[in-house]
Amino acid sequence: MKLTVAIVGRPNVGKSTLFNRLVGKRLALVDDTPGVTRDRREGEGRIGELTFRLVDTAGYEDVTDDSLEARMRQQTVAAIEEADVIFFMIDARSGVTPLDQTFGSLLRKSNREIHLVANKAEGRASEAGIMDAYSLGLGEPIALSAEHGTGVGDLYNILYDANEKIAELETEDDKQFQPEINVDVEPDAEIVPRWDPNRYLNVAIVGRPNAGKSTLINRLVGEERVLTGPEAGITRDSIMVPWEYEGRTINLVDTAGIRKRARVQKKLEKLAVADALRSIQYAEVVVLILDATQPFEKQDLHLADLVEREGRALVIALNKWDLIKDKNETLKKLREACERLLPQLRGVPLITLSGLKGKNIPNLMKAIFEIEKNWNIRLPTSKVNQFLNAMVQAHTPPAVSGRRLKLRYMTQVKSRPPTFILFCSRPDALPTAYTRYLTNGMREHFNMVGTPIRLWIRAGDNPYHEKNKRKLG
Numbered sequence: 001m002k003l004t005v006a007i008v009g010r011p012n013v014g015k016s017t018l019f020n021r022l023v024g025k026r027l028a029l030v031d032d033t034p035g036v037t038r039d040r041r042e043g044e045g046r047i048g049e050l051t052f053r054l055v056d057t058a059g060y061e062d063v064t065d066d067s068l069e070a071r072m073r074q075q076t077v078a079a080i081e082e083a084d085v086i087f088f089m090i091d092a093r094s095g096v097t098p099l100d101q102t103f104g105s106l107l108r109k110s111n112r113e114i115h116l117v118a119n120k121a122e123g124r125a126s127e128a129g130i131m132d133a134y135s136l137g138l139g140e141p142i143a144l145s146a147e148h149g150t151g152v153g154d155l156y157n158i159l160y161d162a163n164e165k166i167a168e169l170e171t172e173d174d175k176q177f178q179p180e181i182n183v184d185v186e187p188d189a190e191i192v193p194r195w196d197p198n199r200y201l202n203v204a205i206v207g208r209p210n211a212g213k214s215t216l217i218n219r220l221v222g223e224e225r226v227l228t229g230p231e232a233g234i235t236r237d238s239i240m241v242p243w244e245y246e247g248r249t250i251n252l253v254d255t256a257g258i259r260k261r262a263r264v265q266k267k268l269e270k271l272a273v274a275d276a277l278r279s280i281q282y283a284e285v286v287v288l289i290l291d292a293t294q295p296f297e298k299q300d301l302h303l304a305d306l307v308e309r310e311g312r313a314l315v316i317a318l319n320k321w322d323l324i325k326d327k328n329e330t331l332k333k334l335r336e337a338c339e340r341l342l343p344q345l346r347g348v349p350l351i352t353l354s355g356l357k358g359k360n361i362p363n364l365m366k367a368i369f370e371i372e373k374n375w376n377i378r379l380p381t382s383k384v385n386q387f388l389n390a391m392v393q394a395h396t397p398p399a400v401s402g403r404r405l406k407l408r409y410m411t412q413v414k415s416r417p418p419t420f421i422l423f424c425s426r427p428d429a430l431p432t433a434y435t436r437y438l439t440n441g442m443r444e445h446f447n448m449v450g451t452p453i454r455l456w457i458r459a460g461d462n463p464y465h466e467k468n469k470r471k472l473g
Contacts, residue, residue, distance in 0.1 A: 002051070002052060002053050003052040003053065003084050003085065003159065003162055003163050003166055004052070004053045004055065004082055004083050004084045004085070005045060005052050005053065005054050005055065005083060005084070005085045005086075005087065005159065006054075006055040006057060006079045006080060006082070006083035006085075006086050006087070007019055007054070007055065007056055007057060007087045007089060008057050008060060008076055008079065008080065008086055008087070008088055008089070008103070008107070009059065009060065009088060009089035009090060009100075009103070010059050010060050010061075010090075010097065010099045010100060010103060011058075011059025011060075011061070012059065012091075013059070013089045013090055013091045013119055013120075014089060014091070014119040014120060014146045014147070015037065015056055015057065015059070015089055016028035016029065016030050016036065016037050016041075016056055017030055017119075017146040017147055018087075018089070018117075018119065018144070018146035019041065019043065019045075019054060019056035021146055021149060021152070022043075022045040022046065022047065022054055022152075022155075023043035023044060023045055023046070023054060024046060025043075027041065027043055027237075028041050028056050028237055029236055029237050029268075029271050029272065029275060036236060036268065037056060037057070037058050037059065037236070037237060038058050038068075038072050038075075038227050038234060038235070038236055038237070039058070039075060039226045039227050039235065039236075039237060039239045039254070040055055040056070040057055040058075040075050040076075040078065040079050040225075040226075040239070041055070041056040041237055041239055042054065042055050042056075042240070043056075047152060047155060047156040047159065048156055050156065050159055050160060050163060052159060052163070055079045055082070055083065057075065057076040057079045058072040058073075058075055058076055059072075060073060060076055060099070060103045061073055061099075062099060062102050062103075068227070068229060068231055068234065071227050071228075071229060072227065074224070075227060080107070080110050080112065081110075083112055084112070084113065084162060084166065085112070085113045085115065085158065085159065085162045086107065086110070086112050086113065086114045086115070087115055087117045087155070088103070088104065088107055088114055088115065088116050088117065088138065089117045089118075089119050090116070090117070090118055090119070090129070090133060090136075090141075091118075091119060091120055091129065092118040092119060092120050092121045092126035092129035092130050092133070092141075092143070093120050093125050093126050093129055094129060095128060095129040095132040095133075096129070096132045096133060096135055096136060100136065101135075101136065104136040104137070104138060107138070108137070108138070113162060114138055115138075115139070115142060115158055116133055116136060116138040116139060116140075116141040116142065117141065117142045117144050117151075117155075118130045118133050118141040118142065118143055118144060119144050119145065119146050120145065120146075120147075121143035121144055121145055121150070121151065122145040122147075122148055122150065126143070130143055142154045142155065142158075200242075200248070200249040200250065200251055201248065201249070201250045201251065201284055201285065201368075201372060202251045202253065202282060202283045202284045202285070203250055203251065203252055203253065203283060203284070203285045203286075203287060203368060204238075204253040204255060204279045204280055204282075204283035204285075204286045204287070204312075205217060205252060205253060205254055205255060205287050205289060206255050206258065206276060206279070206280060206286055206287070206288055206289070206303060206307075207257065207258070207288055207289035207290065207291075207300070207303070208257050208258065208259065208291070208297070208299050208300065208303075209232040209233045209256075209257025209258075209259060210230075210231075210232040210233075210257060210291075211257065211289040211290065211291050211319060212289055212291070212319040212320060212355045212356070213235065213254055213255065213257070213289050214226045214227060214228045214234065214235055214254050215228050215355040215356055216289065216317075216319065216353075216355030217241055217252050217254050219355050219356070219358045219361065220243060220245075220252060220361065221241055221243045221252070225239075225241050226239055226241065226254050232257065233256070233257055233269070235254055235255065235256045235257065235272075236256055236268070236271075236272040236275075237256075237272070237275060238253055238254065238255045238256070238275045238276055238278070238279040239253070239254045240252070240253050241253075241254065245365060246365075253279045253283065255275070255276035255279050256269075256272035256273060256275065256276045257276075258273050258276055258277070258299070258303060259273075259299065260298070260299055260302075277306070280306065280307060280310055280312060281310055283312055284312065284313065284372060284375065284416070285312065285313045285314075285315065285368050285371060285372050285375070286307045286312045286313065286314050286315070287315045287316075287317050287364070287368070288300065288303055288304055288307065288314060288315070288316050288317065289317050289319050289355075290316060290317065290318050290319065291319060291320055292318040292319060292320045292321050292323065292324055292330075292352070293320055293323055293324070295318060295334055295337075296334070296337050296338070296341055301341055301342065304316070304342055304345060304348075305342075305344070308344050308345055308452045309452075311416075311417040311452045311454065312375075312417075312452070313371040313372055313374065313375035313417070313450070313451055313452075314345060314348055314349075314371070314450060314452075315348070315349045315351060315364070315367045315368055315371055315450070316338065316348055316349065316350050316351070317351050317352075317353055317364060318334065318350065318351065318352045318353065319353060319354065319355050320354065320355075320356075321352040321353055321354050321359070321360070322354040322356070322357055322359065327352070331352060334350065335350055338350055344452075345450055345452075346440060346443060346449065346450075347443060347444075347449025347450050348449065348450035349367035349370070349371055349449075349450055351363055351364045351367050371450055371451065374418075374447070374448045374449065374450070374451040375415070375416055375417055375418070375451050376415050376416055377415060377418055377446070377448060377451075378412060378415055379412050379418070379446060381410075381411045381412070384410050384411060384412060384420065385409065385410055385411075387410075387441070387442065387445055387446075388407060388410045388422075388438075391437070391438060391441050392407055395437065397424075397430065397431075397434055398431060398434070400426070400429040401429075403426075405424055405425055405426055405429060405430060406424060406425040407422060407423075407424045408423045408424060408425070409422075409423040410422045410423070413456075417451060417452040417453065417454060418442075418448060418451065418452075418453050418454070419453075419454040419455075419456070420442075420453070420454065420455050420456070421455075421456045421457075421458055422438070422455060422456070422457050422458070423458050423459070424457060424458075424459070425459070426459070427457035427458060427459050430457055435455055435457070438455060439453045439455050
């Protein structure tokens with residue numbers, strides 16, 4: 001069992017900065033604005049040879065109503081309940097505030113191993129705040145600078161001891177376990193697991209603000225893992241949520257709502273949108289959530305086109321389908337609109353669902369697995385060239401400047417997405433319309449619907465070229 005460490009504290013004390021330093025990546029958004037982090041973010045922390053599960057939390061607010069701040073507090077409380085070790089962070093320059101005292105009282109009742117961390121401890125301006133930290137009654141504070149990395153060695157000593165305690169408890173549990181019968185396994189018997197836990201699938205959930213992305217993820221994992229609410233733009237960080245479905249690990253990535261570029265003015269929203277776009281690049285399958293009551297707006301089309309240009313497999317989910325009255329007629333119109341507005345993704349899966357009520361989730365997962373299979377497809381060269389010959393016979397390439405183009409050979413060079421090379425006599429003269437004719441034909445013939453297809457045009461060797469004449473001798 002891996003040690004779980006939670007970083008908690010009031011807003012703007014440097015929790016996300018420490019999180020990024022310990023995981024070794026800029027995963028969490030960092031800004032001077034208080035309250036940047038809203039959801040729990042998890043990552044693998046590392047100090048020296050020690051590895052542990054690290055949880056970044058939202059800034060603690062002493063609110064218990066139905067507001068966004070109260071829901072953020074619930075996420076922090078959930079992280080405290082799951083943690084083995086808690087780093088309670090304060091700002092050494094500001095000293096102990098009334099909110100720090102309130103949070104400290106709550107932590108003392110949590111029955112967890114708590115360590116007080118005084119961040120921003122570089123320079124003499126922090127000395128008074130470090131001494132003031134003793135008033136919280138949580139022992140000696142650890143002077144730390146998350147930005148510069150000083151004091152991390154003290155964290156290592158704490159986590160090393162905590163890790164040893166967990167190892168001792170696991171050893172005692174193993175000693176107490178006595179099997180009722182002895183099971184003999186033949187030396188040459190092969191033990192095959194039910195599934196490969198390392199074969200995970202990265203699925204990014206993207207869309208406009210308030211389309212229902214976070215609500216869908218909570219419904220999939222069966223808990224309030226990420227913040228939801230009527231307010232638009234709640235999600236800021238791209239939060240990865242591991243989830244097991246039918247024996248397979250799926251990394252669901254909740255992203256910030258992406259508005260039109262002209263409307264994104266504030267620095268914090270720009271950071272959140274950049275984080276969401278980066279999640280598309282690292283995903284294998286992207287689920288584009290559309291509001292079924294306002295589908296296929298210009299921004300939706302821009303996002304679908306972005307996913308295609310990034311070469312990711314795409315599934316379009318029409319959320320809030322429970323609000324649609326004439327479902328059959330509406331679905332027919334939306335399918336026609338999808339084919340017309342997204343010709344580059346002809347046949348892309350279009351799934352209707354309700355994230356709030358959990359309707360049609362199995363169909364969504366079926367579409368995700370099918371599109372992933374198409375995205376990973378590998379075709380034999382013989383079949384690819386049989387297809388090419390059939391397409392050329394059905395519709396020959398046009399003559400350019402009175403000379404007929406010759407398509408010589410075609411082969412697949414990679415998958416994820418499927419990528420092909422076509423060798424022809426004059427690649428620069430091959431019209432884009434004919435290239436589109438071939439890619440659409442491949443999509444239909446090999447059932448690669450909804451998958452980006454890359455077709456590179458290359459010139460074949462000319463045996464009458466001077467250098468080739470010398471080779472022929």
